[in-house]
Amino acid sequence: DCGSAGGQRGGMTELYVLRVFAGPGDVGGNPLGVVLAGGEVPAGARQGIAARLGFSETVFVDGEWVRIFTPAAELGFAGHPTVGTAWLLREHGRPTEVLRTAAGEVRTWTEDGLTWVRARAEWAPAMELREYANPAEVDALTGAPDGVPFFYAWAWDGDKGNGENEVRSRAFAPGVGIAEDEATGAAAIRLTDQVGRALTIRQGTGSRLLTRPGPGGTVDLGGRVVLSEVRAL
Numbered sequence: 001d002c003g004s005a006g007g008q009r010g011g012m013t014e015l016y017v018l019r020v021f022a023g024p025g026d027v028g029g030n031p032l033g034v035v036l037a038g039g040e041v042p043a044g045a046r047q048g049i050a051a052r053l054g055f056s057e058t059v060f061v062d063g064e065w066v067r068i069f070t071p072a073a074e075l076g077f078a079g080h081p082t083v084g085t086a087w088l089l090r091e092h093g094r095p096t097e098v099l100r101t102a103a104g105e106v107r108t109w110t111e112d113g114l115t116w117v118r119a120r121a122e123w124a125p126a127m128e129l130r131e132y133a134n135p136a137e138v139d140a141l142t143g144a145p146d147g148v149p150f151f152y153a154w155a156w157d158g159d160k161g162n163g164e165n166e167v168r169s170r171a172f173a174p175g176v177g178i179a180e181d182e183a184t185g186a187a188a189i190r191l192t193d194q195v196g197r198a199l200t201i202r203q204g205t206g207s208r209l210l211t212r213p214g215p216g217g218t219v220d221l222g223g224r225v226v227l228s229e230v231r232a233l
Contacts (some may be wrong), residue, residue: 013037013233015053016088020080021183021207021223028207029226030183032084033058035233036092038067047074049233056178057081064100072177077103077123079185079221087115087225116222118214121193124186125176127152129194135168149175152187157202167191169203183207189219
């Protein structure tokens, strides 16, 4: 049971603020809000809280369920919320092998100091993936093309035939209230499913996401998580 304990202190509901997919030198990482005592928050209040907090996603752990909200909508699945929540549960002595999301059951584990999840590309929100000729073209973008609600721009960051398979990416999701996402696990899963190879993705200001094809058409997604702060919700 993911939500059997924790997340409250002295009657105060705690919000854990994490950075998920932190890169080398502890730069980047997508901010994530996690409420471990999510069952204490009325379901009808969660969307408003996520909008007020302003993180690209906020998670409410409610019993066995992980509920994921952007500032504008609830998502069935997202990458950095599941990676971050799995890490936080382990930090609280409550490791779980499976997170239950609205999209499906997400397997999770640790490996070489990183937290990993396994999911399916079709669980990710609908988005447009567009390949650019080089990282400079990706860096020059100022936002999503007009009328595109979720846009993921990427380019090979070096020789795509080498063992590293490095990618430079940026993501813009105005349709769900996110001007630019620092690190987008769901998009990394979709891209990995599309190209069919393991990737090391450099996104945003320096975030680092690792992916690889998993069994049965799944994709594995991993990264490093750090705690930024704990505060009252």
